[in-house]
Amino acid sequence: MDSMPNKKLHIAMFPWLAFGHMIPYLELAKLMVQKGHHISFISTPRNIDRLPKLTPSLASHIDLVRLPLPQVENLPEDAEATIDVPNNKVPYLKKAYDALQDSMARFLQDTHPDWLLYDFAPYWLPSIARKLGISNAFFSIVTAAFLSFVGSKAHFGERKNPEDFTVPPTWVPFPTTVTMRFFEVMKVFQGGISTDKSDVSDIFRVVEVLDGCDIVAVRSSMEFEPEWLRVLEDLHRKPVLPVGQLPTVVYDNGDETETWLWMKDWLDKQAKGSVVYVAFGSEAKPSQEELTDGYDLHRKPVLPVGQLPTVVYDNGDETETWLWMKDWLDKQAKGSVVYVAFGSEAKPSQEELTEIALGLEQSKLPFFLVLRTRRGQADTELIELPEGFEERTKGQGLVCTSWVPQLKILAHESIGGFFTHSGWSSVVEALQFERALILLTFYADQGINAKVLEDKHIGYLIPRNEHDGSFTRDSVAKSLRLVIVEEEGKIYRDKAKEMKALFGDRTSQDRYLDSFLDYLISHSKNICS
Template structure:
């Protein structure tokens, strides 16, 4: 009866993502969409991260407050390190420790501003109880898929899987047959920094399970059309509302101020045949080892396909393990491809007609960006949710996984070259090219995204604890 007036109410929504750009950017995308509907957003992060976010347009800036909470000093955390891109893997536990030390300043901000809703990430396991004490409606907004959250399980399942092998089979709580599991080498990477405790004294799995247990609702960057079965599993596991917010496709703003960097890239792409180029990028977090980079590079060369390789050679100034391309590689492939070691406008590159496929780590933001432009996917996972993402994509024939040794994760230049050619040019790989085209309607449809957003906001308005007209 009261639903029509509710739509006119405007919320104050606070958002607190984990300190990784693969998390902050989807949070910001959702913030922009909610701000466009007239809601007031407090987007909370650390000063350096706020300064590195994409600039807001004036109309959005009037609805989004960028709240800077200084990151507390933690011993062994490099100076100026405020995000995962600033630190090598062995320093990540100290970043988590510093993030956990934001507990008091977050509590003060929430007490002073008392938002209608608080949306937070998987990492601040201490935040649901703070929100509850302050009487603030709160949601875990997951930037990863419902399939990955389902694979983690609930608090009741926390001690059920003790050995790495336990994670290579479908969980007992999944009620349907599935091939979606982690491979042994992927599990071992998670065990090294996630399932067992680390120097932050709190494991990744514990954080996620505590947040899932403590939140009022679970909001997921997903859609019913893409993973209905996993959304149902998630709801059955946690016995609380699970709301997909859509895939949050990236909006390409053509503001006319094309940089020199993009102009020379565009010039090169313009000279390539339509659908011929393989774009290679593994996100802001993943850095291939020297051995992996060598096989990737030589596989690209062997494929004979034109390529655009974005290379991450170090994670922050504290990273002493620099990687480099094989000797003579750039000289030999001068006519075949481009190598870029700095930031690139990924969305603009993926939108270019010359791109035929995306060789990616399976991070969900990259997957969404590729599929909204119909780009076929060749998958090489590194850590976290990527293994499950890749298996879901493989299961649905949307992406092709590069063959690897299941035990140690090694792969060869031959498997790289053959996989790229299969997906981009060969008849056998037409299924992946066709599926990518089919997925555009699901991953890039603005009308569908708007419908999910409206449904989500309607829920927030009608279930806020302290809403006023």
């Protein structure tokens, strides 16, 4: 037993098919490899190919396992991640994911890892692991507060009406304002609590993996949400282990970005020499008539590349695109810029985008807006900025429709606040750089995340209509000014600075990782047997 801490584990990891899930799993994998362990990272071929490239030292200890995704009716061809499909097609992606049961069982039987870490979606996986005698953990990239709010299997079905989710759960033993708003509940009812086209609801999936796993590992820390971690452990009567916040680092090995890989995938399907590449530099801009006539004349495939070309990092070299962005940021006053981005999954409606844009304009604050106009090739509902917006705000802000180096932007001293969807990865990235948060939620765990942040005065929620979720440009402008410049909002700026010690401390992260790995080593069925 004395040598047990030196035991090197083989750990299999199986995240959900969303890059917002795969990347935190990969970050944890890399940290565990640095401690001497071996990882099998399991996903589908296209997703594996789109992951950030690993350094040789990491790649030799991380096996990238490709399981072909079964084709299901109504799922667009080549769709293997949520970024490939609009929201209404995600249920078909879950159905295809569920069809990986046999492939996963064969892989686990052949390799018999010491531990299996999986996401919320494969509700069928705990029973497979148990049958094979493999120690297994649900690794949650969402907070303990959200998992506690969901409840346990014993509580499943207890809340039948939307209104039941707008009040604190009966099993939470302390007063709290952390609940969902009515419009957030309705979005979840429409796409998660009620049975979707995958025939299994998201809430059922979460409850089943929580019930079936040996332990729960959470991307969190005792310093941030001790009360919710205790509630979660009391609910499920099993170990709940925080693994730290997993602050993201800038890749230094020439990683290919999501945007470039999406472009490359399209280019690979075109005949050799058939594509016309159209770009007019960073200064020239054709009129609407010129743009329309040019497209109609040639009738060849045209790949829109956005205002700024996607870039990669190469050993930390600064690229032309980043330098252009940095040049603009350098000209802004310290702490004055609002950085606006809603992640790779969230997409505002056209009405929401209009209010966001006009609110930015009305705030008079300098802004850096990252806009994703569609979710995959199957998404036909393109969103557009209000007419004349870019011309009117030319001296006020930047608009980027392609990938940007978010960590570098957040690290820049001119950034005063982050207008975000409340996705936890984005929250972690912002708080490690002391950026105040302005919160606008869209779906899933974001509502609970935002309430937790608001409850701790770390973030400010944009005021919205509680019934339909609508908001106005006035509320956007006032919220931005409150958090970024007004004295009344100083509490949010101060709290964000306090959070750096929790979200950016590598030493603390290392301690959480060591504690987690010690547990895995001492409780592996392979070792204990």
